[in-house]
Amino acid sequence: MVKGHQSEFRKRDLLYTGGLWLISLILPDPHLPYRKELIKKRDFLYLGALLLLPLIFPNPHFYYVMVLAGIYAVLSVGLSLFLGYAGQISLGHAAFFGIGAYTTAILTTQYGVTSVGAFGMAAAAATAAAYLIGKPILKLKGYFLALATLGFGEIFLVMVREARGLTGGVSGIFGVPWFSAAGFTFDTSLKQYYLVWGVLIGLVLFAKNLVRSKMGRALLAVAASEDAAASVGINVARVKLGVFVISAAFAGLAGSLFAGVMSTASPDAFGLGLSVLIVMMVIIGGMGTLYGPIFAAIFLTWLMDVLGGYQEYSLPLFGVVFILLLIFFPDGVGTRLNARLIYLISYWGRKRRRERVDR
Amino acid sequence: MTPWVYIPQLLATGITMGAIYALVALGFVTIVRASQILNFAQGEFVMLGGVLTFFFITGAGFSYPVAALVAVISVVIIGFLLHLLVVYPLRKASALIVLMATLGASIVLSNTSALLFGTLPKTLPSFSGEQPLEIGGVLIAPQSLWVLGATFFLLLVLHLLARRTLLGKAMEASSTDPLGADLAGISRNLMVFFAFGVSAGMGSIAGVLVTPLFYTSYSAGTLLGLKGFIAAVLGGWGKNSGAILGGFALGIVESLSVAFIPAGYKDGVAFVILLLILYFRPKGILGSPFIDSRRW
Numbered sequence: 001m002v003k004g005h006q007s008e009f010r011k012r013d014l015l016y017t018g019g020l021w022l023i024s025l026i027l028p029d030p031h032l033p034y035r036k037e038l039i040k041k042r043d044f045l046y047l048g049a050l051l052l053l054p055l056i057f058p059n060p061h062f063y064y065v066m067v068l069a070g071i072y073a074v075l076s077v078g079l080s081l082f083l084g085y086a087g088q089i090s091l092g093h094a095a096f097f098g099i100g101a102y103t104t105a106i107l108t109t110q111y112g113v114t115s116v117g118a119f120g121m122a123a124a125a126a127t128a129a130a131y132l133i134g135k136p137i138l139k140l141k142g143y144f145l146a147l148a149t150l151g152f153g154e155i156f157l158v159m160v161r162e163a164r165g166l167t168g169g170v171s172g173i174f175g176v177p178w179f180s181a182a183g184f185t186f187d188t189s190l191k192q193y194y195l196v197w198g199v200l201i202g203l204v205l206f207a208k209n210l211v212r213s214k215m216g217r218a219l220l221a222v223a224a225s226e227d228a229a230a231s232v233g234i235n236v237a238r239v240k241l242g243v244f245v246i247s248a249a250f251a252g253l254a255g256s257l258f259a260g261v262m263s264t265a266s267p268d269a270f271g272l273g274l275s276v277l278i279v280m281m282v283i284i285g286g287m288g289t290l291y292g293p294i295f296a297a298i299f300l301t302w303l304m305d306v307l308g309g310y311q312e313y314s315l316p317l318f319g320v321v322f323i324l325l326l327i328f329f330p331d332g333v334g335t336r337l338n339a340r341l342i343y344l345i346s347y348w349g350r351k352r353r354r355e356r357v358d359r
Numbered sequence: 360m361t362p363w364v365y366i367p368q369l370l371a372t373g374i375t376m377g378a379i380y381a382l383v384a385l386g387f388v389t390i391v392r393a394s395q396i397l398n399f400a401q402g403e404f405v406m407l408g409g410v411l412t413f414f415f416i417t418g419a420g421f422s423y424p425v426a427a428l429v430a431v432i433s434v435v436i437i438g439f440l441l442h443l444l445v446v447y448p449l450r451k452a453s454a455l456i457v458l459m460a461t462l463g464a465s466i467v468l469s470n471t472s473a474l475l476f477g478t479l480p481k482t483l484p485s486f487s488g489e490q491p492l493e494i495g496g497v498l499i500a501p502q503s504l505w506v507l508g509a510t511f512f513l514l515l516v517l518h519l520l521a522r523r524t525l526l527g528k529a530m531e532a533s534s535t536d537p538l539g540a541d542l543a544g545i546s547r548n549l550m551v552f553f554a555f556g557v558s559a560g561m562g563s564i565a566g567v568l569v570t571p572l573f574y575t576s577y578s579a580g581t582l583l584g585l586k587g588f589i590a591a592v593l594g595g596w597g598k599n600s601g602a603i604l605g606g607f608a609l610g611i612v613e614s615l616s617v618a619f620i621p622a623g624y625k626d627g628v629a630f631v632i633l634l635l636i637l638y639f640r641p642k643g644i645l646g647s648p649f650i651d652s653r654r655w
Contacts, residue, residue, distance in 0.1 A: 136638045143455075158624055315470035316466075319463045330449065
């Protein structure tokens with residue numbers, strides 16, 4: 001290339017396009033045939049409620065539980081893509097959560113990486129791990145897949161406990177710096193609340209675009225029948241791997257937030273219990289929905305918080321509530337209540353109209 | 360000192376542990392053959408067998424054999440209740456829901472046990488003395504021989520039950536050809552009910568046998584259950600012979616691994632085996648009636 005020649009391509013274009021690409025993940029895709037009813041009133045209702053809730057309940061405990069609920073919500077939205085939409089079972093998502101948390105903790109405490117950098121690295125690490133583990137095991141089906149992912153989770157725990165030099169062994173890593181971006185440190189619960197739920201809004205928008213894209217449709221097809229999906233030209237293995245990697249990236253981001261907000265990372269937090277909890281959130285929230293798992297995350301986090309007051313009775317009670325929810329709402333609390341609620345509201349409306357006509 | 364010196368000793372430990380894994384794996388297989396359900400609470404039966412025996416000896420003052428018998432019977436009743444309260448109401452739900460429900464049951468059982476009997480690890484005296492026998496330079500605890508003997512006796516009893524009694528034949532028929540058994544008037548739900556009882560009984564006997572050798576705490580069940588499942592997959596998912604073979608294979612491999620890698624990684628070995636077997640030969644060593652080899 002001749003020196004001084006004005007090239008079409010400038011290096012900074014990479015920066016611009018990278019930013020544009022990131023924004024495009026969140027913004028509605030102009031090429032999709034959007035209809036007015038896709039952005040519903042309830043979206044604005046949820047957003048308003050989210051912004052106003054901390055002002056209505058101004059106490060630190062509320063903030064703390066909601067921050068935790070937000071982190072679980074990120075996890076469960078990610079798993080909802082894999083479990084709810086693609087119909088694949090994973091009992092190993094706590095491991096990706098843990099990978100995200102440990103990546104952040106190690107990078108920020110030992111290598112002095114900024115929080116935002118570590119945030120990205122956490123997603124990258126979880127993505128890489130998911131790719132490596134998903135490539136071989138995603139050909140499994142049903143509870144074999146569940147057990148294989150569970151096995152991966154247990155191996156992760158064993159490795160974390162044994163690699164003491166890097167992860168601090170059983171006691172974990174303490175004193176992870178607060179999450180901070182552009183000189184602004186999220187050091188109070190209120191700031192963390194807006195941080196976590198802000199990240200969640202971005203990720204939910206991404207997930208909403210994803211399920212409306214070609215891949216999202218492919219996911220539903222794969223969940224219905226892998227053979228049928230393959231026969232219409234969907235690359236089943238690739239779609240499953242793709243959604244596994246994406247949901248692992250969600251888990252990695254949640255883990256990074258967890259480390260940055262709770263400022264610790266210890267192996268106890270990433271065990272089988274957490275994996276089960278996330279799966280429960282998706283099931284209770286309703287398979288194949290995005291808002292359901294978020295509400296279930298809030299509900300279950302509060303339930304755990306309330307039951308935690310009963311000390312040693314909390315876990316047995318929690319298990320009983322689990323089973324009862326599964327028996328009475330096997331297709332999700334939201335799904336069933338929604339149908340009922342819509343019926344009731346429409347009934348109420350019809351009644352009002354009828355009365356008006358009668359008068 | 361080379362690790363090879365320890366091999367015979369580790370082999371002896373591995374075979375003992377393998378017998379326990381085989382019993383747990385058989386519990387899984389019994390239920391899965393009857394109903395295609397993966398019962399996650401299987402390991403809790405083992406834990407409850409040990410913990411309840413301890414409770415009946417110290418708390419209720421029974422003699423050892425009576426306590427063991429009462430413990431096994433109560434665990435069988437718990438197995439029946441698990442079916443009636445959790446699995447039966449979910450008979451029309453998908454496999455995932457049932458799996459999660461048995462996981463919930465496992466949480467309830469282990470934590471209720473912690474609540475009622477305390478979180479301290481429990482141990483029982485050996486059946487016949489603590490003096491280890493020395494056979495060819497290898498020390499073997501007498502309890503290990505009891506474990507092996509009892510396991511083989513139990514397998515024999517099960518075999519006879521399945522082949523010689525009407526109930527056993529009905530269970531066998533229901534698991535080989537569910538539709539045919541339905542047409543012959545065998546209630547599938549009743550068979551699943553009995554399968555839960557049999558599986559709980561096997562688990563609790565394994566618990567009574569293993570508690571003198573290793574400490575049993577309220578949280579020990581989950582890991583034992585998972586390893587039993589791995590053993591069942593390793594041998595051939597859904598085959599009784601596979602479960603037994605897989606149990607011994609897993610026990611021996613896991614025990615031998617201690618000679619070559621740090622002991623902390625021992626629990627990871629079983630899961631690495633699980634991933635390898637699922638990847639390279641999902642139907643297990645002996646082949647599985649449930650897994651179509653073409654589809655994998």
